[in-house]
Amino acid sequence: MPDKLADQTLKPRPSSAGASQLVAGGVAPRNGTDANAPAVEFRDIDIAYGRFMAVRNFSLAIRRGSFVTLLGPSGCGKTTVLRSIAGLVDISGGQISIGGRRVDDIPIYRRNIGLVFQSYALFPHKNVFDNVAFGLKYRNVPKADIERKVRRALDMVRLPGSEKKLPSQLSGGQQQRIALARAIVFEPEVLLLDEPLSALDANMREDMRVEIKKIQKATGITAIFVTHDQEEALSMSDQIVVMNAGAVEQIGSPEEVYEMPATAFVADFLGKANMLAGTVTAADAETTTVLLAAGQTVAVVAPKKTLVPGAAITVVVRPQKLSVGSAAMSNRLAGRVVSTSYLGSSAIYEIDIGGKTTVRANTPISGRIAREGEAVDVGFDAADCVLLNENGSRIA
Structure with a gap:
């Protein structure tokens, strides 16, 4: 990920927004958010590129602490929806809220989102410690707290003691773990994962599926995962949103969408x-x-x-x-x-x-x-x- 994009995404929020605190069962609501509101809510959003409508009338409410997967073929709009939460894509209509607070009309850096990309997006010239600490430093976190939080995050992804290594000294799976540590270290309200396992081999993908799910459950963070892989969606999700041609085909638990497909598309695509x-x-x-x-x-x-x-x-x-x-x-x-x-x-x-x-x-x-x-x-x-x-x- 280029430094410019990282600067936009991880720029510190105003201190009045308050620091997050992990609590049993999920992430405590920030100041200015509604404890009873969905963690993330889309209300009739449209996303257009010129005359092309990439996403149409998309609505979804995601409960706190859940793991939701946007599933569909390439070009169906799932990554576009994910990027709209982070503010990397502008919506053409509707609105997006996080914790009851509308965010589609505020700058990227005030959304407090953790991002994990398919390409790892690590800074090659920074060691593991500095990669993981990047967001904390931009939030003006005290040095002692940075060291404690980075070590805790590395423990969670099972890479303790790797602080001084460069990304080039790590395997693909280890680099993805570092990317995950960097995304969760500042305790974001929502964790976005954009096909993070597609660059890994089959065995490593299976291991990382288990690790990501464990970490998500342990932290109670709300996670939104994008994939075209049916097995990933079925094995990891609390809820699956099947998308096709920019629209929702079905929303339900893995069992519901597999056993009771709502449309011919869902039946054919999923299984x-x-x-x-x-x-x-x-x-x-x-x-x-x-x-x-x-x-x-x-x-x-x-x-x-x-x-x-x-x-x-x-x-x-x-x-x-x-x-x-x-x-x-x-x-x-x-x-x-x-x-x-x-x-x-x-x-x-x-x-x-x-x-x-x-x-x-x-x-x-x-x-x-x-x-x-x-x-x-x-x-x-x-x-x-x-x-x-x-x-x-x-x-x-």
């Missing part, structure tokens, strides 16, 4: 669900019967709204819900294996159903693995399905 097109042939208060395009019939648990015969719908089933072989399931489809991917404890099958549909099954390995070209039965339970209407929205 690559099987989506079986069909037509309702019979419906009552308990069961909806669907004739699939492949010519086979399945029964699913009826939604609250009774569907009429002839209605076009899509049956959504997660790959993990499908069984390949002789397991007893309420629905069984005859198919043929197109491909098999062995993953050690499980296998992923691509299976052709009637020459019209291909489904994916991700199943634990408990016996012989089915091979390409083999005829198999694919089963799933009626309760494991979500129904979408012809517009791609979940039928409640």
